[in-house]
Amino acid sequence: MTLLTLTELTWREVRAAGAEGIALLPIGSQEQHAGHLPMGTDTLLAEAVIDRAAVHLTRHGPAPRLVRLPALPFGHSPHHLFAAAVSLSAATLGAVLDDVLDSLATSGYQRIMVVNGHGGNDEIMRLAVKRFALRAEVTVAACSYWTVTDRDGAGDTGDADDTGDGERPDVTPGHAGWFETSLMLAAHPGLVRTPVPSRAPVEPPPLFDRPPYPGLTVERHGEWQRVGGSTDDACGADAAAGHRLLDARARGLARAIRAFDAATHPGRAAAHPSQGEE
Numbered sequence: 539m540t541l542l543t544l545t546e547l548t549w550r551e552v553r554a555a556g557a558e559g560i561a562l563l564p565i566g567s568q569e570q571h572a573g574h575l576p577m578g579t580d581t582l583l584a585e586a587v588i589d590r591a592a593v594h595l596t597r598h599g600p601a602p603r604l605v606r607l608p609a610l611p612f613g614h615s616p617h618h619l620f621a622a623a624v625s626l627s628a629a630t631l632g633a634v635l636d637d638v639l640d641s642l643a644t645s646g647y648q649r650i651m652v653v654n655g656h657g658g659n660d661e662i663m664r665l666a667v668k669r670f671a672l673r674a675e676v677t678v679a680a681c682s683y684w685t686v687t688d689r690d691g692a693g694d695t696g697d698a699d700d701t702g703d704g705e706r707p708d709v710t711p712g713h714a715g716w717f718e719t720s721l722m723l724a725a726h727p728g729l730v731r732t733p734v735p736s737r738a739p740v741e742p743p744p745l746f747d748r749p750p751y752p753g754l755t756v757e758r759h760g761e762w763q764r765v766g767g768s769t770d771d772a773c774g775a776d777a778a779a780g781h782r783l784l785d786a787r788a789r790g791l792a793r794a795i796r797a798f799d800a801a802t803h804p805g806r807a808a809a810h811p812s813q814g815e816e
Contacts, residue, residue, distance in 0.1 A: 631666075717783065734775060
């Protein structure tokens with residue numbers, strides 16, 4: 539089996555898997571997703587992408603041994619407390635990630651990948667990974683699932699039937715909009731409240747989603763509440779688009795895992811970290 543579950547392993551099996559395997563840690567959030575998506579959307583989607591990526595890896599030749607941890611269900615979500623959220627401070631989330639990574643390293647894992655499902659976690663996650671690798675003899679990777687799409691189609695996973703058509707970069711990833719709603723209609727349709735309401739354009743548009751100049755990060759007090767908790771209109775979302783979007787991210791994550799494995803497998807010369815493997 540390509541994907542093992544930490545919760546179901548004995549401690550000896552954990553140690554054995556850590557010698558050559560890769561630990562996968564999904565992290566998400568519990569926060570408002572407008573009136574039609576559940577609080578755990580970010581956590582559920584991070585898990586769905588990992589599960590589907592494991593399927594792609596299994597289909598196409600020998601795959602690295604992966605051990606998935608239970609998803610960390612809480613993230614940094616103070617910007618959603620105007621409606622409802624369970625939020626960790628940036629310092630607390632960083633400390634939790636540091637403790638989890640330290641536990642994995644002490645338990646024998648030399649390679650760890652964090653897969654994130656919530657935008658508010660991204661910077662904190664990446665900083666935690668960088669800081670941990672400075673003090674522990676491990677190799678740690680991190681990504682947010684929406685950033686690893688397989689835009690080249692089949693790539694090295696062997697799937698040529700879907701090239702990712704239907705992408706809408708203007709509303710990806712967004713929040714509780716077309717992208718996330720389409721994904722949830724594919725992954726967890728029973729949790730989507732229908733009909734999905736239409737959202738009228740908001741003027742002026744929120745600065746956090748459309749900064750006035752490229753490269754700027756802009757936050758204005760009260761923006762999330764003013765726009766009703768979503769970044770774009772979700773009423774055009776559908777399950778067919780969601781399956782294409784989900785498969786593209788799963789294939790991308792599968793390729794990322796293979797590349798991480800090839801570059802960091804035990805026995806690979808550490809003196810040449812820049813050499814990739816196809």
